[in-house]
Amino acid sequence: MVPGFAAPLVGKLSDRYGARWLSVAGFALSIPPLVCLRFVTSNTVAHKVLLCALLAVLGTTILTLATTPLMAEMTYAIEERDAQQPGIWGEKGVYGIAYGLWTTAFALGGTIGSIEAGYLNAGPGWGTATWSVAIWAVVGAVASLGLGSKPNKPPNASASSTTIEEGRLGGGGEDPTTNSRGET
Secondary structure, three states, rough: OHHHHHHHHHHHHHHHOOHHHHEEEEHHHHHHHHHHHHOOOOOOOOHHHHHHHHHHHHHHHHOOOOOOOOHHHHHHHHHHHHOOOOOOOOOOOOOOHHHHHHHHHHHHHHHHHHHHHHHHHHHHOOOHHHHHHHHHHHHHHHHHHHOOOOOOOOOOOOOOOOOOOOOOHHHHHHOOOOOOOOOO
């Protein structure tokens, strides 16, 4: 629960510096605690404390540090596509699609990961299952290297000298008091 309260701070950092390095750091920092889950092997107080500590670290690394910027990045990518092909997602906008895709990806990961971990735990054992999840974190870190640049630079912004006083925003003649869907 506590790591979730850090999500707004991570979101602010993501807005300032971009999603790439925060997500890479989140996935990379999750690898050691994922591997260390293999040390939880018995139903003792010491092992329960270790499990809780590792899960708290994982809540901070994967759920907060890695995925919070990814949610924003997905929105930026869909907004960019909508700017290239206006109306591609419908007349009401892009945010429902973005969060729907995020929910689908999260659900698929939870389903496939649970099935994989269950089979590995039943077969080769708990230690192999934790290594497998750690390998997926490596894949996430590498994939995060391909994320876009800083979000405070709009996808279609040009380096021209346009100003709001001239009535133009980004060189396209848009009204600066409206959003991408023309709403005020």
